[in-house]
Structure formats: C-alpha cells, structure tokens
Amino acid sequence: MKSKQNSCILKITPGVKKLLSEIADSLIATRKRRRISVSMAAKAIGIDRRTISAIEKGNPRVSLGAFLLYINYFDFNKGFLLIFDPSLDYTTLRSEISRARRTGKISKGIDKSKVDF
Numbered sequence: 001m002k003s004k005q006n007s008c009i010l011k012i013t014p015g016v017k018k019l020l021s022e023i024a025d026s027l028i029a030t031r032k033r034r035r036i037s038v039s040m041a042a043k044a045i046g047i048d049r050r051t052i053s054a055i056e057k058g059n060p061r062v063s064l065g066a067f068l069l070y071i072n073y074f075d076f077n078k079g080f081l082l083i084f085d086p087s088l089d090y091t092t093l094r095s096e097i098s099r100a101r102r103t104g105k106i107s108k109g110i111d112k113s114k115v116d117f
Contacts, residue, residue: 012060016060017058017060020058020059020060021058023058024055024056024057024058027055027056027070027071027074028056030074030076031056031074034074038052038053038056041070041073044073045069045070045073046069047066047069047070051066052070055067055070068080
C-alpha cells in the first residue's frame with residue numbers, strides 16, 4: 001500500500017523567501033551574540049536541534065509552533081505581536097482613509113491625529 005503524500009504544496013513567493021531569510025539571519029545573530037549553541041537552545045525549548053537549524057535556514061516547512069517557541073526563547077514575542085497589531089495595518093488604514101475622503105466619514109476606531117499619509 002502506498003503512503004499518502006502531503007497534498008498541501010507550499011507555493012513560497014520570493015518575498016516570503018526573503019522574509020524568512022531575514023528573520024533567520026536575525027535569529028542566528030541573536031543566538032550567537034548571546035553565546036548560545038543550537039544544542040543549548042534546542043534543549044531549553046524542548047525541540048530537536050535539527051528543527052532549530054531548519055528555522056535558521058529559513059525553511060518554510062517548520063511548524064509555526066516550533067518557530068514561535070524559538071522566538072519566545074529569545075523574548076521576541078512582544079515585538080512579534082506588533083506585526084499583527086491592527087492599528088499598524090497601514091494597507092487597511094490607507095483604504096479606510098481614502099474611503100473617508102471620498103465619503104466624508106471616518107470609520108470608528110481611526111484616530112485622525114495618528115494618521116499622517
């Protein structure tokens with residue numbers, strides 16, 4: 001009997017590859033500045049050192065859970081959460097401001113004084 005192959009095929013864009021590479025470089029630099037070996041980090045987190053190596057290579061197939069454990073290990077979780085802060089979603093804010101200029105109405109939750117574009 002043939003085993004099922006993973007039906008989910010990741011289509012990684014160049015932008016995502018670049019982002020993963022930049023994050024990986026930052027994590028490597030942080031780990032080295034703190035004089036932590038891959039093995040030490042893996043043991044502290046409770047994951048395999050090969051997973052740490054995969055994260056540091058920017059491998060997109062690493063689980064989000066492992067990735068977040070590694071980020072949390074370096075106490076980057078607060079900065080990471082800023083990525084998802086709705087008040088910093090400039091694409092949506094630009095769209096809402098454009099709509100407000102056309103209609104003359106500002107959506108609730110938008111602070112006009114903090115929007116400068």
